[in-house]
Amino acid sequence: MEAMHxxxxxxxxxAEKADRELVMSGKNPDKLQAAGSFLxxxxxxxxxxxxxxxxxxxxxCQLFKIYFRLGTVNLCRSVIRSIETARxxxxxxxxxxxxxxxxxxxxxxxxxxENFLVADQKLTYALMHCNPQSESNLxxxxxxxxxxxxxxxxxxxxxxxxxxxxxxxxDIVTSLRRGDLRLLKQALDRHExxxxxCGVYLVLEKLELxxxxxxxxxxxxxxxxxxxxxxxxxxxxxxxxxxQWLGITMDVDEVECIMACLIYKNLIKGYFAHKSxxxxxxxxxxxxxxxxxxx
Amino acid sequence: xxxxxxxxxxxxxxxxxxxxxxxxxxxxSMVIPKSEKKTVGADLAKKPAYVSVSVPKNDVKxxxxxxxxxxxxxxxxxxxxxxxxxxxxEAQRAACQSMIQQIxxxxxxxxxxxxxxxxxxxxxxLPENLLTMTETSSANNSSSLPNSTPRRRLKSRWEPVxxxxxxxxxxPLAKPLMNGNTHNNLxxxxxxxxxxxxxxxxxxxxAPSNKITHRLSKxxxxxxxxxxxxxxxxxxxxxxxKDLTKYYANASALANSPEEKKRREHRSKRFxxxxxxxxxxxxxxxxxxxxxxxxxRRPISALVTxxxxxxxSLAVEDMDWDALTVKGTxxxxxxxxxxxxxxxxxxxxxxxxxxxxxxxxxxxxxxxxLYKCDQLKSIRQDLTVxxxxxxxxxxxxxxHARLALQAGDLAEFxxxxxxxxxxYREGNNGCYFEFSAYNLLCVMLxxxxxxxxxxxxxxxxxxxxxxxxxxxxxxxxxxxxxxxYVIFFKLYKQGPNLNSCLMDLYVERMRFxxxxxxxxxxxxxxxxxxxxxxLGFLPNGDDRSEECEIWxxxxxxxxxxxxxxxxxxxxxxxxxxxxx
Numbered sequence: 001m002e003a004m005h006x007x008x009x010x011x012x013x014x015a016e017k018a019d020r021e022l023v024m025s026g027k028n029p030d031k032l033q034a035a036g037s038f039l040x041x042x043x044x045x046x047x048x049x050x051x052x053x054x055x056x057x058x059x060x061c062q063l064f065k066i067y068f069r070l071g072t073v074n075l076c077r078s079v080i081r082s083i084e085t086a087r088x089x090x091x092x093x094x095x096x097x098x099x100x101x102x103x104x105x106x107x108x109x110x111x112x113x114e115n116f117l118v119a120d121q122k123l124t125y126a127l128m129h130c131n132p133q134s135e136s137n138l139x140x141x142x143x144x145x146x147x148x149x150x151x152x153x154x155x156x157x158x159x160x161x162x163x164x165x166x167x168x169x170x171d172i173v174t175s176l177r178r179g180d181l182r183l184l185k186q187a188l189d190r191h192e193x194x195x196x197x198c199g200v201y202l203v204l205e206k207l208e209l210x211x212x213x214x215x216x217x218x219x220x221x222x223x224x225x226x227x228x229x230x231x232x233x234x235x236x237x238x239x240x241x242x243x244q245w246l247g248i249t250m251d252v253d254e255v256e257c258i259m260a261c262l263i264y265k266n267l268i269k270g271y272f273a274h275k276s277x278x279x280x281x282x283x284x285x286x287x288x289x290x291x292x293x294x295x
Numbered sequence: 296x297x298x299x300x301x302x303x304x305x306x307x308x309x310x311x312x313x314x315x316x317x318x319x320x321x322x323x324s325m326v327i328p329k330s331e332k333k334t335v336g337a338d339l340a341k342k343p344a345y346v347s348v349s350v351p352k353n354d355v356k357x358x359x360x361x362x363x364x365x366x367x368x369x370x371x372x373x374x375x376x377x378x379x380x381x382x383x384x385e386a387q388r389a390a391c392q393s394m395i396q397q398i399x400x401x402x403x404x405x406x407x408x409x410x411x412x413x414x415x416x417x418x419x420x421l422p423e424n425l426l427t428m429t430e431t432s433s434a435n436n437s438s439s440l441p442n443s444t445p446r447r448r449l450k451s452r453w454e455p456v457x458x459x460x461x462x463x464x465x466x467p468l469a470k471p472l473m474n475g476n477t478h479n480n481l482x483x484x485x486x487x488x489x490x491x492x493x494x495x496x497x498x499x500x501x502a503p504s505n506k507i508t509h510r511l512s513k514x515x516x517x518x519x520x521x522x523x524x525x526x527x528x529x530x531x532x533x534x535x536x537k538d539l540t541k542y543y544a545n546a547s548a549l550a551n552s553p554e555e556k557k558r559r560e561h562r563s564k565r566f567x568x569x570x571x572x573x574x575x576x577x578x579x580x581x582x583x584x585x586x587x588x589x590x591x592r593r594p595i596s597a598l599v600t601x602x603x604x605x606x607x608s609l610a611v612e613d614m615d616w617d618a619l620t621v622k623g624t625x626x627x628x629x630x631x632x633x634x635x636x637x638x639x640x641x642x643x644x645x646x647x648x649x650x651x652x653x654x655x656x657x658x659x660x661x662x663x664x665l666y667k668c669d670q671l672k673s674i675r676q677d678l679t680v681x682x683x684x685x686x687x688x689x690x691x692x693x694x695h696a697r698l699a700l701q702a703g704d705l706a707e708f709x710x711x712x713x714x715x716x717x718x719y720r721e722g723n724n725g726c727y728f729e730f731s732a733y734n735l736l737c738v739m740l741x742x743x744x745x746x747x748x749x750x751x752x753x754x755x756x757x758x759x760x761x762x763x764x765x766x767x768x769x770x771x772x773x774x775x776x777x778x779x780y781v782i783f784f785k786l787y788k789q790g791p792n793l794n795s796c797l798m799d800l801y802v803e804r805m806r807f808x809x810x811x812x813x814x815x816x817x818x819x820x821x822x823x824x825x826x827x828x829x830l831g832f833l834p835n836g837d838d839r840s841e842e843c844e845i846w847x848x849x850x851x852x853x854x855x856x857x858x859x860x861x862x863x864x865x866x867x868x869x870x871x872x873x874x875x
Contacts, residue, residue: 112746271817
């Protein structure tokens, strides 16, 4: 079994190197694709019943790495299907490190498809079972787990970010805490290339609404202190002014729209009275916790 | 890649232990796996189609011609067969037989019967001069010989020693000789990776005088044959070469015709190109006109063969595509689109300057989209056929894409877009940013594929992000992802270029989302006027919102008039309709 592992690994590495060489000499890099299809065949041979099943997951992980590198992620689906639907073999039988790798990659796929709850499950599993010594692996898992958690509403501590050198998320986390929209936009701009490459950029864009919500909440708190009786009514102009102060110019219509969106998505409980242009918050629990439900 | 992989597997199944598999000729690669399975043992000559057919023939011949076959080595029998198969009539055959017998008896007396490598022994020159090798007579010869003969001959010559080896196992005769042979052939095969080199490699150890010893590619193989032919070598070696040349000609040509012969001439003169290219091109120019009309009726393979006229070589990647491309002569500006079913006729293809005029004609024309689309397609076809890939091509595709967008023809637009991507990648200039923006909008609005979107966004350069159209597209993306309908419709109104046309397709969806959002969040009512304004129902300052009313009613909105006389949407009711 180890021999097969070595072979699979070597094939992938060699194919990658070969592709690099081909690209340098200007030819078409198709060796990695060939390696992928070859490993697929190997997987097919292993997936039949029998003692060889155990090795199947390792090959799967190699395949995942190849497909992610190539970008043809849709090919992963067939492999996943065969692993997930096989009743004959117990997922627990596989060696732990294979399981961790498998969960990591499938978690990533779920992030792409925006199934945040499932992604959270898988990536957390990977995180928990991952070897605490291998920091780089932990970092990789966290890189994807953090945006997912942010979407669900769980914020990581700064120390965690520092420990694993994931500081690109630091600003984003701060902006979420403070409701600082400007900071969010800046952070996204600054790290745009990195985040695009990882593929989490789109996830983080969606955090905008959460930042708005935070902002409104803060205004609400301030208003409550000033005028408790009327605290649940927030005038639109106040919001506009706040945003202006943050450096974002938006006209009334746009802000109205954002408020409407927030209410629609259950980030705020209440309603908007168009005539008077006032956002009326519900008396109890106007800002329900996200509670693990993604935006 | 795949072919070699499969043959590798096959070879491992064979017990003949040939380590390297000769490269498969491209045309035959399809045939290999099946016929390999059929033919006995190691059929590694890579002409299995022919081998499988002619194997029985060979056996038959062996039975026929080998009266004392049993006592003679197998290779000698083959040699005899090969010689005899070249004979065309009884007289020749008789002469050949006697010569074979002479040689055999000589060998027996010399004691070299068993040691001589009959596979590489030159074939006996026939008494008649049919197969003398001069350049000019080749044409005549080719016509006189029937098609099957070269094939058979070649089969016997090319029949790889491995096949003999397998049958050797059956024939216990002259085992030591066989082993010696296999050893030689193994070495020879190992040396040459090319299947078409096989025969040559067999010869090379034993025919040092043979000029063809160091060929490495098929192309050069052909050249070697022709060069030998050209040298006017009257030996039987060149005889074989000529046969080979004819064999190839037969394999790839569709018919034996005068054009074919001329083409063969040119083909064999291929490597004299540097000396005679001018005369060749003159010849080919003359020939081209004559055979052009024939060519228009022949499928593409004939066109490929036709390239031989231009003095180009055999391998696809080395073919002289520049000489192969059609140079148009048609001068008409207007031309309808007809799908090509055969090689194009130069007189119907428009050259570049005419195509430019055609493009400007289409741009200024007042006719409808179908006409313009048709014209543009034919312009595109003319450009493709003449392999013109420059800024004119880019302009044509851009024009077509824009027209398609305006007409709502997404399929055509996608076609043009993919071609444009390729052209931009190859470095042609054009409205790159404009079409990047279209690409972004397409990906975000029409496909749910996040990866595509990510890669498109990642591939934007810094300058691209500064461009107005691209910025607009990115802003649309932000609006869509956060569900911000106000911004969406604002952008929709001010879309640069044709961005709005692409957004058109998403407008309906966005409106519906917006209404849902509003009905959830607004209490007690929302004025219709506001909705109309926000959702882009009011074109450019027009204040009437009837369209909006109609739309709302169509979607089940309940409208009522309030105290101030304004039409309102009763949102509470709508909620129950839409949100379950």
